[in-house]
Amino acid sequence: MIAFLVFLIIILLLGGAIWWPILAGMLGITNITDKASAVHQITQLIERYDISLNEIDTALQTPANSILDNRSRGDILRTLLAYLGGIFILAGISTYIGMFWDSIGTTMRILTTLGVGYSLLMMLLLALHKATLPRFVLPLTLAAATMMTGGWFVLIHELYPLGDNEQVAALSVFALMVLHQWGVFFKYRPTSMLFTGLFFSYGFLSLSLDLLEVPSDYIAIVLGTSIFLIGSALEKTSHRVLAEPALLIGTCWLNGGLFERVMMLTSINWASLVIGLCIIFTAYGMQRSGRYQRLIVLGYLFGSIMAYSGLFDLLQNTAIELVYLAIAAMGLYVCVALQSRILLLTTVVAMLGFIVYFSEQHFANAIGWPATLVLIGIAFLGIGAIAIKLKQRI
Template sequence: MSLKDDALQDIVSLAKHNQISLAEIALALEAHTRQPNQEESGSVLSKLFGYIGGIFVFAGIGVFISMYWDDFSSASRVIVTLGTGLMAFVMGLICVADSKYERAATPLFLISSVLQPTGIMVMLQEYSSGGDVRHGLLFMAAYMLVQQGATFWAKQRTVLAFGAILFGCIFFANLFDIWDINEKLIGMVIGSSLLCIAYAINKSKHMAISPFWYFVGAILLLWSIFESVENTLLEPLYLGATAFTIFLSTYVRSRTLLLVGTITMLLYIGYYTAEHFADTVGWPIALVMIGIALIGLSALAVRLNNQYIK
């Protein structure tokens, strides 16, 4: 299948998912050909200044809090963290409702996603009477998951989808830990879930965040598998898991999974040979074999990328 055919498939998938008609696509193409450069440059500058402004706002808040933290009372500490985070969240909602200020919403939501969890943990530390810290973390993650998830459902903002997934991972990781589930099993469950979520996101208009969650999910899953089979008779199964990751990358057309699968396979080959052949006469031969494997895998990765992913 050619690159053009792949691109057409993506266009059809996006059009169906977002219920875009052929007439709307034609109008958008016509408008783009009439004024291609000025609006694009203005959009890029608008985003750039919006993010820079958000960074300065966050830096100013952080410097102010750090300078006077020791002088604050318990209530003041909660107000400057949780209160500021809630205000940033409300301002983000207001900006989403007004098209003129819509681009400022993403930095505000990001600021609120940092300050609100911090404020909740500060509040629990200042006013709690002891107990398991995991319960406090579970409460914080549950609150943020409900807030980010419900707002994403209503506003369909990518940054809110990212926040909902992040706090969902924190929530379930803590919940499973409280239930005393094996940490390796937790990693496998959450890693597999993230891969499924990233696949679903990649089919939507929020595909910009799917590579990150592909990366996190694959790393978490492969690391948990390695920890489970290390120094056992089942250890070679890890090599099969890395090979399956490479195969999966061709199916979902993800360069991120291809990169993770290739690198983890090479690292395991190096680890295995160093562990079992380092003190033998065959170690130089093993090094040569590793070099050949590196060349072969790199060529295979490039071929898979060009043939199945691009």
């Protein structure tokens, strides 16, 4: 494998700027390579965001720079100054806390953390109630949630300095934050508050199940499945912007728990193979439904890496280790059928890596083996060219 790595490094150094665009294309950063792909992508976006034909017609008739023209320079300046003011206020509070934390008393510690958090919450409620400052909802939500969470931990530590049960303290803080976040969400329905509500809710559930001594893999499976289902449900709501992150977190959490459970029952190699295939099937399901291209690329990438590495470890130094090459060759057909460049990349790397490994193990000093590989490659290229010509004639 050392020789193969050296070969890759030489190719990268020699290729320079030529190879990186090719690599980006193979990674499948975009599947839009022709007019038909562009139309398909536009259709998916229209269906995902419930865009009507009238809205499309209005957007086409509106000049591209009209949206920017509608915003005066005064609005832009006011927004910029507001962001800068908020940044400097938070920076000043953080600096004060860091410089004088050891010298201030209990009351000031609570006021500079929990008090500031509730002040930010009041500002957030004011912005939501007036509905005139939508750009400040997200930063105020995150700042208030952060300061309030830290403030409640400070309050518990100051009131119970000898306490050593950190899980109970975290559970209490998360329970309070759940009440805050969901209370505001059900009143005003902001997407940012839904995000923080889900975050603290799953933190509370995870800590609760851990205190009940439920195995961590079962916790991951149950909570990962639930957040995946929530992400699927969010697609049909006005909060669909959270659907993709929820699906990503749910998939990772669920498969992490499954990996741990399969590893405990069998071995890490079997776990890598099985969970890799599960991730690939999940990405395939998303591809069939025509949604979330970025998740599809990530699923095929990490799923195929896990599957190929697990399969290689299972077949290495066995009598049937050549089966790995046959399965990788079958994977090429799957890549073509699914039209996945990232899956093609991992499959090609897996085949090349196995060929280099097999050559070093069994034909280290055979001069004819490299020539044989070259001839086999030329034969496959010829067969491919003939097949393309026959397809064009048909």
